[in-house]
Amino acid sequence: MGEVKLFGTWPSPYSYRVILGLKLKGIEYEYIEEDLSNKSELLLQYNPIHKKIPVLVHDGKPIAESLIILEYIDETWPENPLLPTDPYEKAIARFWAKFAEDKGSTLWKFFSTSGEEQAVATKECLEMLRTIEEHGGLGDKKFFGGETIGYVDLAFGGLGHWLGVMEDVVGVKLIEPHTLPRLHAWIQNFKQVPLIRDNLPDRDQMFPFFKSRREMLLASPPSH
Incomplete structure (x- = not known):
């Protein structure tokens, strides 16, 4: 190895x-x-x-x-594959992972701004989340990769744990069971897998860290 x-x-x-x-x-x-x-x-x-x-x-x-x-x-290490073997499925998985990567700044804007700027960022975030909900291929599947966690689930891991902490710090809920049922169910499924649950950072440690980070970002003058 x-x-x-x-x-x-x-x-x-x-x-x-x-x-x-x-x-x-x-x-x-x-x-x-x-x-x-x-x-x-x-x-x-x-x-x-x-x-x-x-x-x-x-x-x-x-x-x-x-x-x-x-x-x-x-x-x-090919055992327990993360990516599909089918070339088309693999290309789709890479597409959504890149989508997750490209949209990371949208979530950061939601977290690091206030007032009107934050209202715009919240709207952008909801549009992005709706796109994942409707087109991300979850359907009735447990995970993006089907019945087991794969590459796309890990790419969207920030939505699965970090976003919840950010929502609590900001005081705005983005993912609700009645508005984004598939994503909401996916988060529950993701965090129930023992290997995931036992290895995520502690929420009680994350909250004060992200709270002070947000306060610091809001206090600093915007960079031009």
Whole structure:
């Protein structure tokens, strides 16, 4: 198998995409917690371009970007596959993972703004969530990948846990059972899987962290 290390930071949904992927695969790894205000020399050495987490290091070789890491571990350790084998299904899974990636900033805007700006961001978020609800292929399925958690579920993991904390901090609920029933059911299913439930960051720790983060963001003048 070779030595596997993961550089991450505990509040990050991007770190957890990889953590959960490794857990679902049953891959042993060493986790290195990074302080992003004081990045380690190793992190900068392994990811000199973006200088960000997560970074997976396998046998001394670094791989950056959470979705790319998930594809790497899926190809390197084929048991318990995350991506479908059918080329069309695989392409669709990649499409939705990219959608999740591209729309991450919409959720951040909802979290980090107030007043009119936040009202616009809330509207954008609801449009995005409706798109996933109607076109994301959930239907009556338990997960995006069918009966087991796969690549798209991990890509949308931020909706499955982090968004709930953000909603509580902001005081606005985006995903309601009567407006987005499929997504709401998916979140419940996602968090009931023991491997997911037992490895998500603690909500009681997340709330004060994100609350103070939001207060800090609202207090700082907007950057132009």
